[in-house]
Amino acid sequence: MSGSWSGLNYFPGKNKQLQAANREIVEKSTTAVIGGGSWGTAIVKILSEAPGGYPVSWWMRNQDQINHIVKFGRNPWYLSSVDLDVDRKHISNDLRKVISGAETLIFSVPAAFLKDALKDIRPEDLQGKRVVSAIKGFVPDDNMIVGEFFNKEFGVPFSRLAVVTGPCHAEEVALEKLSYLTIASKNRTLARSIGALFSARYIHVNVSDDIYGTEYAAVLKNIFAIASGICHGLGYGDNFQAVLIANAIQEIKRFVDAVHPIDRDIKESAYLGDLLVTAYSQFSRNRTFGNMIGKGYSVKSAQMEMNMIAEGYFAVKCLYEINRQYGISMPICEAVYAILYKNNSPAAEIRALSGKLK
DSSP states (O other): OBSOOTTOBOOTTSSHHHHHHHHHHHHTSOEEEEOOSHHHHHHHHHHHHSTTOOOEEEEOSOHHHHHHHHHHSSOSSSSTTOOOOGGGEEEESOHHHHHHTOSEEEEOSOGGGHHHHTTTOOGGGGTTOEEEEOOOSEETTTTEEHHHHHHHHHOOOGGGEEEEEOSOOHHHHHTTOOEEEEEEOSOHHHHHHHHHHTOBTTEEEEEESOHHHHHHHHHHHHHHHHHHHHHHHTTOOHHHHHHHHHHHHHHHHHHHHHHSOOBOOTTSIIIIIHHHHHHHOTTOHHHHHHHHHHTTOOHHHHHHHHOSOOHHHHHHHHHHHHHHHHOOOOHHHHHHHHHHHSOOOHHHHHHHHHTTOO
């Protein structure tokens, strides 16, 4: 197996026949976005502005948030500058109703809250659905990536599972800056049709068969973004950051090659590109969280002040537990775990880490 299917993308003006064929598949189904955060809002924007402007059902938990969107056409809490065409959207806090009326389900709730959101959903509710994970985190307690969780806990076959990865920040989608996505699935037809869903003027979509590697990499890069933020908060400069991230992509490669050994190019944008944008961008909540830790905030105070979820905080604990089985050398992840969960000194941990980097 290879990590990607070269030449399959949805950049405007290319592969028009392929887009038309997949659009016919897409338009026969209703798509539901599960999650009302920044990435969920960005996905709704993309889907609404793709050629054909597919109708979208949208689930979010908070009724006040729904009422505001219906009245003003904007999400009051996330990407509030984005205008949303509410005429083509069914917005509800009834998850079972939203799921029952859709064929394609795109999940974008934080991994830490996924099980709670699905507590009233049964495996039969997802039978025959196309399930797409746009979540970049491990499911706590189960220590599983989201695609694996849906497969094992809800019986969704991998032939009907897909993963959306970056590099792509919701804030730049809101600004309609050219962005790149990778859709990964073991099912080539599914990957293509989901790619057609996400085709938009400012979105370039590639497809891949590496559903495990891309999703693990998307989770791990959040941990390394926290490390990058911690180092910035401690006063380390660009020279050190370059070495840190060069070592980080090696840790990602060692891990994904161990858990899912296929032929993949770790330099592709789904792996290296996603790591770079998350580690360096001003929009990266994980880097922001790490920066606060480096400046002396406690974990709790940083979380309260951000009022947003930094997935890497939960991911590093899950990874630490998963890696007990594999014993992979991951000194950066171990340093972040020691800082966040053992309450070790950030300055001392990064100083010790610096001697292990090459």
